[in-house]
Amino acid sequence: MEYNIANIIKGKTKVALGGHIRPDGDCTGACVGLLLYIKKNFPQVKVDAYLEDIPKALYFINGVDQVKNVVDNDIEYDLFISLDCGDKYRLGLSLPLFNNAKETFCVDHHISNKGYADGNFIVPTASSTCELVYQLLEPELIDQDVAAALFMGIAHDTGIFRFSSTSPETLEIAAALLRTGIRGDHIIEKTFYEKSFPQVRITGKALYDSQLVLNNKCIVSVLTSEDMNDFGVGTYELDGITSQLLLTEGIDVAIFICELEGNELKVSLRSSDKVDVSIVATNFGGGGHKKAAGFSITAPSTEVIKLVCEEIGKQL
Secondary structure: OOOOHHHHOOOOOEEEEEEOOOOOHHHHHHHHHHHHHHHHHOOOOEEEEEOOOOOHHHHHOOOHHHOEOOOOOOOOOOEEEEEOOOOHHHHHHHHHHHHHOOOEEEEEOOOOOOOOOOEEEEOOOOOOHHHHHHHHOOHHHOOHHHHHHHHHHHHHHOOOOOOOOOOHHHHHHHHHHHOOOOOHHHHHHHHHHOOOHHHHHHHHHHHHOOEEEOOOOEEEEEEOHHHHHHHOOOHHHOOOHHHHHHOOOOOOEEEEEEEOHHHEEEEEEEEOOOOOHHHHHHHOOOEEOOOEEEEEEEOOHHHHHHHHHHHHHHHO
């Protein structure tokens, strides 16, 4: 079935958008891009976007400041559109709005997504959810602010067009967005590469403290809540560490663990072609993609490393 946003929101007067907890560039870009597009082209529709705390670097994109992080549970929306969220329970603060909406729709590219909404546009082979959002829009109605948000999401989720999910269609969409006049180099520099001094230092610690396991085919690094307090960073400032670990020569899988509140651990996995980490993550209640996945768990980090390595070892 072919979808477009005009048909999806047809007849709706109140629409909510939401994405996964700890939003990244793709999740944020998809929510902001669609929010701005609907506001400009469908002024008769009241539209709100909800996300948890967005990384500071992403505020470089116009419209990020319009995303709400407080939910009024008394509002009943005609439609809730879930973006870049493989499981409705990962919607976090906006889950009550999803559950109370008269109708729901999901746009996503996670292979672990089984289709939890009334309508689902799920393409696991797509590079990003922003690529899918672009396909729902009329290209001639995309202005520079919408283009910047979608370009950011595509760039982030493809590792700046390095990952194997970067298809010819991905590059064609990125080119179309650039033709609106946005500065792709500025977006990439400010939202992806540029780091604060505390981020540089905590990345150095994570790399320095890393260890090799599974016959030197897997690299592991753990940051505790004390580490993050000492360096003055939050979990949203740790993006990129897992990918950096995977660049180590001879490594098939990178495991990065950071400690959240209440002894909860956030586990991020990145892999080469030899291991499907989405299978590993799903076994622990998470999900993701073949080469990038994750989950959260409450257990000692040593035990988690042992269990995860056992699952990875089965594939290796």
